[in-house]
Amino acid sequence: MPSGKAITIELWADYQALRRQGISMYEASKKCNISYHACRDAESDKAPRNYIAAQEALGKSIQPQVPQYEGLPDEAQAAYDNIEIFAKRYFGIILQPWQIEATERIMALMETEYEEYCVINAPPGTGKSTFFAKVLPAWATVRNRAIRGMIGSSTQRLAEWYCRRLRAELDRAHPVKAELNDVRLNLAIDAEATLQEDFGMFKPDSSEIWRAEAFTVLQKDDTPLSQKEPTWSAFGMDSGFLGGRFDLVIWDDVYDPRKMRSAEAREDMRRWWDEVAETRLEPGGLLVLQGQRMSADDIYRYALDKVAPPDEMELEEDEFETEDAPEEWRKYHHLKYQAHHEELCQGDHKPDAAPWPEGCLLYPRRLPWRRLRHVKAQTPDRFEVLYQQSDVNPSNVLVDPLWVSGGEGTDGVFHPGCWDENRDLWELPENISSELHVMASADPSPSQFWALQCWAYAPETEFRYLLESYRRKMDAPSFLDWSHERQSFSGVAEDWWQISNNLGHPITHWIIEANAAQKFILQYDHFRRWAALRNVQLVPHYTHSKNKGDPKYGVQMLAPLWRVGRVRLPGKQNTEARPHSMLLVNEVTRWNPEGTGARTDDCVMAQWFLEHNLEKLYIPTMINNRQWRPSWMAGDDEPALR
Numbered sequence: 001m002p003s004g005k006a007i008t009i010e011l012w013a014d015y016q017a018l019r020r021q022g023i024s025m026y027e028a029s030k031k032c033n034i035s036y037h038a039c040r041d042a043e044s045d046k047a048p049r050n051y052i053a054a055q056e057a058l059g060k061s062i063q064p065q066v067p068q069y070e071g072l073p074d075e076a077q078a079a080y081d082n083i084e085i086f087a088k089r090y091f092g093i094i095l096q097p098w099q100i101e102a103t104e105r106i107m108a109l110m111e112t113e114y115e116e117y118c119v120i121n122a123p124p125g126t127g128k129s130t131f132f133a134k135v136l137p138a139w140a141t142v143r144n145r146a147i148r149g150m151i152g153s154s155t156q157r158l159a160e161w162y163c164r165r166l167r168a169e170l171d172r173a174h175p176v177k178a179e180l181n182d183v184r185l186n187l188a189i190d191a192e193a194t195l196q197e198d199f200g201m202f203k204p205d206s207s208e209i210w211r212a213e214a215f216t217v218l219q220k221d222d223t224p225l226s227q228k229e230p231t232w233s234a235f236g237m238d239s240g241f242l243g244g245r246f247d248l249v250i251w252d253d254v255y256d257p258r259k260m261r262s263a264e265a266r267e268d269m270r271r272w273w274d275e276v277a278e279t280r281l282e283p284g285g286l287l288v289l290q291g292q293r294m295s296a297d298d299i300y301r302y303a304l305d306k307v308a309p310p311d312e313m314e315l316e317e318d319e320f321e322t323e324d325a326p327e328e329w330r331k332y333h334h335l336k337y338q339a340h341h342e343e344l345c346q347g348d349h350k351p352d353a354a355p356w357p358e359g360c361l362l363y364p365r366r367l368p369w370r371r372l373r374h375v376k377a378q379t380p381d382r383f384e385v386l387y388q389q390s391d392v393n394p395s396n397v398l399v400d401p402l403w404v405s406g407g408e409g410t411d412g413v414f415h416p417g418c419w420d421e422n423r424d425l426w427e428l429p430e431n432i433s434s435e436l437h438v439m440a441s442a443d444p445s446p447s448q449f450w451a452l453q454c455w456a457y458a459p460e461t462e463f464r465y466l467l468e469s470y471r472r473k474m475d476a477p478s479f480l481d482w483s484h485e486r487q488s489f490s491g492v493a494e495d496w497w498q499i500s501n502n503l504g505h506p507i508t509h510w511i512i513e514a515n516a517a518q519k520f521i522l523q524y525d526h527f528r529r530w531a532a533l534r535n536v537q538l539v540p541h542y543t544h545s546k547n548k549g550d551p552k553y554g555v556q557m558l559a560p561l562w563r564v565g566r567v568r569l570p571g572k573q574n575t576e577a578r579p580h581s582m583l584l585v586n587e588v589t590r591w592n593p594e595g596t597g598a599r600t601d602d603c604v605m606a607q608w609f610l611e612h613n614l615e616k617l618y619i620p621t622m623i624n625n626r627q628w629r630p631s632w633m634a635g636d637d638e639p640a641l642r
Contacts, residue, residue, distance in 0.1 A: 007034055010174060012054035015039065017173035054173075066145065066200040066220045076198035080142060087135050090198075091169070092178045092191040096355055096363055098122065098337045099131050105335055106136070106288065110248065115281045119303050120290040121389040122337040126363050132290050133162040133252050138169055140248060141231060142199050145219050148244070149232045150280070152251040156236030160212040162252065163234040167215050170195055170202040185365055186352075237272070245282045253291040255299045270302050289332075296391040296590045306331040309579075339367050339387040391590055398555065398604070399562040399588040406565075416565035424572040425580060426467050426499050428456060435459055437618055438467070438500050439509040440493075441541075441609040442479070443602045450474040451602035453584070454496055455610055456505065457618065464561065464610075465568045468496065469580045471603055482526035489530050497534050507536060509617055511609045514540035539617065541609045555591070555608045562588065 011032055018028040029039045042051040069080065079086040083103045087093040102120060109116040122128050133151055140147055151166070153159040175191035182188035196202055202217040204225050209216040214230035235242050237254055254277075260266050281287055289303055307329045337356075345360035349369030353359045361369060367387070376383040384390040402409055406417020423429060428436070436456050443451040449471055456465040470492070480491040493510065500507045510531075531538050561567050569585070570577035584603040591604050 007038065007048070007050055009050045009054045009057065012042070012051045013057065013173040016054055017168075017171060057174075066218060068220075072198060075193070079198070083135070083139050086139050086142075088189060089192045090138070090175075090195050091135060092176055092188045093127075093130070093135060094186065094188060095131070095135075096126070097357060098355075098362060099127070102335055102337075103136065105333070106286065109333065110284075110286045113284050115283060116286045116333070117278070117303070117331055118286065118288050118333045118335065119300050120288060120335045120337075121293050121300060122290070123339040123362065123367060123387045123389070124292050125366050126337075127366070128290060128292075129162075129252055132250055132288065134166055134169060137166050137232060137248075137250065138195065141170065141202075141217060142195065145202075145217055145231070146228075147231060147248060148229050148246045148282070149248040150235055150244070150246045150250070151232060152235045152237070152249065152254065152277070154237050154254050154256050156213075156234065156239045159234035159236045163215065163232055164212045166232060167210070167212070170217065172196070187365055237269075242276050242280055244280060245285075246280055247282055247285045249277075249281060249285070249287040251277065251287070251289045251291075254289070255291060255294050257294045257298070260294075260298070266297060269299060273299060273302065293385050293389045293391070295385065301391060303332045304330070304334055336389050337362055338389050339363075339372055340369070396592050397589055398559055398591045399585075401589045403562045403565075404569075404585055404589065415563065418562060418565055418567045418569050419571040419581075420465075420568050421571050421573070423465075423568075423570045424575050424577050425570050426503065427570065427572075428465065428467075428503065428505075429568070432458065436505050438503075438505045438507050439511065439610060439614075439617065440496060440507050441511040441606045443513050443605045443609065444474070444476075444479065445602075449600070449602055450479070451583075451606040452479075452492060453603070453606045453610070454500065454507065455607075457614065459618065461566075463566050463568050466570060466581060466584070467500070469583050469603065471583045471600075476524065480524070480527055480530060482530075489526070493530065497536065506534070509537045509539055509613075511539040511541050511613050513543055513605070513609060537617075539613055541613060543605070555604060556593070557611055558588065558604070558607060561611070 011034065015028050015032045015034060018031060019025070023031070025039050025043065026036060029036045042048060069077065072080065075089065079089045084095050084100055087095045106118065109118060120128075120132075137149055137151065140149065151159055151162045153162060172194045175193055178188040178190050183190075200218070203210055204216060204218055206225070209225055209230070212234065214233040216225050216228050217231045219225065219228065229244060233244060233246075255269075260269060278287065289300065291300065293300055295301075308331070309329055339362050341356060341360045341362075344356070348354075348359060349361065349364070351364050351368055353361060353364045355364055356362045361367065361372075372383070372387060375387065381396055400409075400415075403415050404418050406415050406419070408414045420429060436458055438454065438456045440452065440454040442453075450473070452468075452470040454467040454469075456467055457463075458465070474492075478491055480489065480493040482489055497507050528538070530536070558567075569581040571581060572578070584607060587601055587603045588607075591601055
């Protein structure tokens, strides 16, 4: 502070608030731009008039006791009941409709008697961290001082910064002033009051329980604070043991793609999430995982894929993916907010346009269409993932989800879709041609998941009818085994042959990847004996980079079949048909040549094995079996073939 210029009461109040938070005299003087000597004099017997006035004002503004709801001013009661009013009054923040809706959903989940888990995805630049790590925790603390909360982040340092910021807001001496530019753009206003002015003191006398990594607020009852668990704790992914139990856990932007480039790193994070992050909830508690999508295999997708069928259904958890699973099967609730809603767009993209859900833009001021339009044009994949919260850009994946569901695309092209809504597993469509070829494929693994598929190929229409699809942990005997005692075969291969034989179209070919460790399957004597007995041809498939990436015969050859609806999927409701079909759908709609889309490609490979070998296995019936003859040999009633 330049000499000769009086230090205002407001500035001295800021300084005193920092000192009350345990910040040193030197650091507080630097933060407030007050000379160290002036601060030293003020805290001695040379305190200036404005310093004393700030002390008096601060003392008057803080109620010594925690007031009950009935004793709050009308404005404070309104803020207590409504987070939109709360954010304006104490933080000067104008909340957007999506933040208000997210709060309503969160509060509803906190009121259940069960442990609840929630993923919230929203684009960057929408104020997610400010809202979820400051406004929402402050509101929750005001409403329940006994709450046990945790703010988690990618690093302990960042988590402590969030906690320190929250702590400062609870102990703020005077209302915050908004930035002039934010006021001009109608993004913020000057706050009207402080939290402690309306709701009493939060900071206890002891600095030991008012630390950045964990702090405890004053309670309404007479419970000794020494026996109270911290109100809010900070925890980073780089920290050690996570102790304590919590009523509300907020994980903020924990996924760093720079550290998750290897499969090993992603697997380590998933294991950490299962064993550490998810394990600290009290009964009736809520875990919120919020952030923006980064890729198709990020931690948000991993959490959303956690599905368990009812006990009465004979389905293993690992047999299916989640997009088609009913809500009650899912562990995590999902709140997804995308930057632009095409279905609501009427061309009103002005900065002052109504935000979603009235308009098509989520946050017109902070995420204007002008910026989004450039991102979409230059990097469409980045737009889809970061701003639309999609798993992956549809233009970069093997199969566009629209090709599967059917309907008209943005280019005006209509796609017939791939679902047979009335067909169950192992059912053929009505009025099917008599010429039908049933073949099966397998992508085995000696230690991981196997992908098994059975297809019926109709040459007349070139339709491929999926009859069954597995993806599960298996071993070779589970696939095919021989019992000397019973003198019979068992396993999936035998079961499927029997089922297909009962349909009148027994499996004629098994196409099996024979690379490296998979060779052992085709080398079993009983496997060859079974094939001879059932008149099944065993076809080994060798996968390598050259044939897999071939533009004509590689995996990309599957795309046109899905686009024109020649892949037919059993999708009968209230059966296992759709979950089994979704094993394949979820992979083909995420798979890309770079290998950054789908987390697994076993089912994609199983379908490709069939298509890659189909031309060699099936010789179409000649409709016109006449041979070419020169014109001079053609009879009067037989035109020459040209």
